[in-house]
Amino acid sequence: GEDVEQSLFLSVREGDSSVINCTYTDSSSTYLYWYKQEPGAGLQLLTYIFSNMDMKQDQRLTVLLNKKDKHLSLRIADTQTGDSAIYFCAEGTGRRALTFGSGTRLQVQP
């Protein structure tokens, strides 16, 4: 079945860039997503990329997709303490269920 994998933890200093990586196995994935979850809260959709795109930029966020290697990354420029959260990568095929990774905890040190 589908599988999505992420590293567990990333620590950066405030003002640095953060790069969170994700790999997936389902070659039929149409959309790849990044969600953010703060403690005790639901998931917030940050951004997503269509599988025929290589890159998408949205303010401080840059998503890179290497479809050949099934590798997705999220870069956060000028990381702030408010960016501290768990970031989930997910894959899906349109309006169907999403398959999530286990999440990467981002810790931003002042």
Place this chain on the structure above:
Amino acid sequence: GAGVSQTPSNKVTEKGKYVELRCDPISGHTALYWYRQSLGQGPEFLIYFQGTGAADDSGLPNDRFFAVRPEGSVSTLKIQRTERGDSAVYLCASSNSGSNEQYFGPGTRLTVT
């Protein structure tokens, strides 16, 4: 506008009891999803509704779990004979017709003692 809402926010129940969890999607969203998130894990899909019908219930773990959406809006997830292993955060999401964006509610934390 209002986002996805879920009630209750917390539910503690004894093993063997029956529980109902409610999801109120964003107004006008035709698709509704239930996921379950265990500690330290990402959400896992349970069931997906398109309108009133369950389009995909392949994620329901067993026949103790059932969900309905009788009028195509509010949905209720029902768990019979709860077990300690059912303890998790149950998340609901909705999306608009033709959209691939799923918007999540805050979840219901279920604890089975």
